Amino acid sequence: MNLLAPILAKLTAHGSRTAIIAADGEHASYADLLGRSERLAAAWQRQGLRAGDRVLVAMPVGIPLYASLVALWRLGAVVVFPEPALGLAGLRHALRVTRPRAFLAAGWFRLLRYWLPELWRVRLVLGANTSAATAADALETVDIDHPALISFTSGSTGQPKAIVRSHGFLATQNARVAELLAPQRDDCVDLVGFPVFVLANLGLGVTSVLPNWRLQRQENTDTGRIARHIAAHGVSRALIPPSICAGLADHPISPLDAIFTGGGPVFPDLLARLATRLPDADIVSVYGSSEAEPIAHQRLAEVTQDDWRAMREGAGLLAGRPIPEIAVKILDREIVVTGAHVNKGYLDTRHDQTSKLSLDGAIWHRTGDAGRLDERQRLWLLGRCDGTVGDLPPFGVESAARFWKGVEQAALVSVDDRPVLAIAGDGARQAEWQAQADRIGDIRVIVLPRVPLDRRHGSKVDYPALKAALRRI
Structure with a gap:
């Protein structure tokens, strides 16, 4: 097998249809991607790249990146993606952990091979220029467990963990994502803020518009520029993190x-x-993780008045019913999952000891998220298991607080064994917020200019940074 088989069929079938629109407006058709990938695969094959070789990829999110991915998987090579939010530290970590045979870079990233001593021992250097290459319609047949991709967790809870996805795993994951994203019309155009979803769109025949904002610190993006990007390319759907949604919600x-x-x-x-x-x-709100995507999703149109009332009163976040292809259990309040598209282990098996369980003859992934299943078997999220403050679930308190007047951000943490609710917003309302918090429990409200967020999507609270900021007050 090869995970590309159905994608290549779409590339061939759709020909002149636009596959990808880059941030600068460049268009690539399905035929363009097919031709580029054939020429790249032929060139790299001549350089000696073989099936199973690990290739560290350092390229901007653009058309050359996706043509390169298709070319690498044609040859059965293993793509290594460093965690972009960690910058050079993430790249160095990926080099140490995966020890790649080849390095593929474009733009200024090509200079890294001269700057980083860790890259000096990587002898095979690949380029993404296809102008002078001849094409070859290669497609390596590999085993279902043959590795295709090594990516990394965000590192928000410790050292980034390397996740190995096989051809069989990625094909299954793409199928689950494709079911979620199945278009309702033939001329669908998606703004894709999650680069991995472009692969699912290629298999669906959907046009993907790439982000025109930096994928780090996304909460600081220019919303007006994104709105113009949407209008210029006739975007009909948006696949974007909550931080981008927040800006668009307040902008025409x-x-x-x-x-x-x-x-x-x-x-x-x-x-x-x-x-x-x-x-x-x-x-549609989608719940998943690096190890299991998707787990559940919830359409806003199906949220009832009782659900709204529960979330306002601190019941947590409604994530929806788990998809049929995944099994979910709640063990000691933690959400654990298993299924064909759930990662069963890390490259460094030592990480499995804290993140994997063997139950009922299957390997289950511990998400680290606290949650519950209601009487309709819908999943409710309560926050990180290690973030629970006494009996107070972080998401329950935070979702309730975000409905208070003047609140822009809210995050619950424990500081010196006391619950502290950090709020950014109209600080003149602090007394009002404290009165509201007193009705929930013994919670101290502290006003901050901003609540620090994660570097990957700008949508999760950076709790260590927040605690450090609160202790300085």
Whole structure:
């Protein structure tokens, strides 16, 4: 098998249809991607790249990146993606952990082989220029367990863990994502803020518009620029993290058919703002993780008044019913999952000891998220297991607080064994917020200019940074 088989069939079938629109407006058709990948594969084959070789990839998110991915998988090579949010530290970590045979870079990233001593021992250097290459229609047949991709967790809970995805795993994961993203019309154009979802779109025949913002510190993006990007390319759906949704919810935007958002907690106040801005859009919150994507999803149109009331009163975040292809258990309040598209182990097996369980003859992944299943078997998220403050679930308190007047951000942590609710917003309302918090429990409210967020999607609270900031007050 080869995970590319169905994707190559779409590349061939759709020919002149636009596959990808880059941030600068460059278009690539399905035929373009097919031709580029054939020429790259032929050139790299001549350089000596073989099936099973690990290739560290350092390229901007653009058309050459996706042509290169297709070319590498044609040859059965293993793509190694460093965690981009960690910058050079993430790249060095990937080099140490995976020890790649080849390095593929474009743009200024090519200079890294001269700057980083760790790259000096990587002798095979690949280029992404296809102008002078001849084409070869190669497609390596590999075993279902043959590795295709090594990527990394965000490192927000410790050292980034290397996740190995095989051809069989990626093909299954793409199928699950494709089911979620199945378009309702033939001329669908997606703004894709999650680079991995472009692969699913290629298999669906959907046009992907790449982000025109930096994928680090996304909470600081220029919302007006994104809105113009959407209008210029006739985007009909957006696949974007909550941080980007938050900006668009407060800015004039062209009508959209749908928004899919995840990669961090999707709070109910944000969903309400999106619904006001885009009343005709199908708004879907997606819950998953690096090791299991997707786990569950919830359409806003199916959220009941009782659900809204529960979230306002601190019941947590409604993530929806788990997809049929995944099994979910709640063990000691923690969400654990298993299924064909759930990662069963890390490259460094020592990480399995804290993240994997053997139950009922299967390997289960411990998400680290606290949650519960309601009487309708819908999943509710309560926050990180290690972030629970006494009996107070972080997402329960935070989602309730975000409905208070003047609140822009809210995060619950324990400081010196006391619950502290950090709030960014209209600080003149601090006394009002404290009165509201007193009704929930013994919680001290502290006002901050901003609550620090994660570097990957700008949507999760950076709790260590937050605790450090609160202790300085």
